[in-house]
Amino acid sequence: MILILLGPPGAGKGTQAQRLVSAHRLVQLSTGDMVRAAIASGSEVGCQIKTYYDAGKLVPDALIIAMFGERLAQPDCVRGAILDGFPRTVAQAAALDAMLAERGLTLDHVIEMTVDDEALIERIAGRFTCAACGTGYHDRFKPTKVSGICDTCGGMQFNRRADDKAETVRARLEVYNGQTAPLLPYFRAKGKLRSVDGMASIDTVGRAINAILEGHAG
Numbered sequence: 001m002i003l004i005l006l007g008p009p010g011a012g013k014g015t016q017a018q019r020l021v022s023a024h025r026l027v028q029l030s031t032g033d034m035v036r037a038a039i040a041s042g043s044e045v046g047c048q049i050k051t052y053y054d055a056g057k058l059v060p061d062a063l064i065i066a067m068f069g070e071r072l073a074q075p076d077c078v079r080g081a082i083l084d085g086f087p088r089t090v091a092q093a094a095a096l097d098a099m100l101a102e103r104g105l106t107l108d109h110v111i112e113m114t115v116d117d118e119a120l121i122e123r124i125a126g127r128f129t130c131a132a133c134g135t136g137y138h139d140r141f142k143p144t145k146v147s148g149i150c151d152t153c154g155g156m157q158f159n160r161r162a163d164d165k166a167e168t169v170r171a172r173l174e175v176y177n178g179q180t181a182p183l184l185p186y187f188r189a190k191g192k193l194r195s196v197d198g199m200a201s202i203d204t205v206g207r208a209i210n211a212i213l214e215g216h217a218g
């Protein structure tokens with residue numbers, strides 16, 4: 001089973017991918033990890049990729065595709081894989097299809113975790129933690145019982161991650177949406193695209209994804 005999971009940062013894609021890895025014994029393949037591993041292994045593809053890296057040049061799609069092909073042929077991928085962060089363009093998606101066909105494989109599902117951008121921004125930007133004990137809170141969904149005082153330890157200092165600022169989250173979403181928008185009609189036309197509500201709880205999203213994998217979803 002070969003899956004692509006699409007979802008913006010903060011939508012819980014990593015959590016769902018981990019669940020799929022455990023439940024279905026899939027391997028999660030991320031481009032960055034694979035590039036590092038290919039270079040370290042000294043394989044032919046790895047050496048070619050290294051040449052581009054050392055020259056500070058963009059690695060051509062064909063090489064990345066070849067790397068995925070080599071990786072999918074390894075024994076741990078026998079039950080399938082989740083592609084993470086790839087493909088990013090329609091050209092890459094088409095090249096991926098061609099490579100899989102050559103190897104007698106098919107892309108089974110592209111699962112898009114849809115989010116409400118404004119709601120996701122609120123969900124992420126509202127997070128804060130107690131500086132003393134690390135208890136997590138949220139401005140709206142899980143405020144402290146007494147304003148400004150940690151429920152757990154009585155601490156009065158709280159931290160907010162710089163990455164969680166509303167404008168930072170919004171910028172990340174814009175990049176994701178810009179990158180993903182052209183891919184959606186491509187996969188939809190091939191009948192591969194399925195959507196789940198990424199704003200639902202982790203368990204609900206997990207069940208929706210399982211229903212798709214088991215062919216029960218409408």
Ligand SMILES: [Zn+2]
Pocket residue numbers: 130131132133134135150151152153154155
């Ligand atoms: Zn505390």
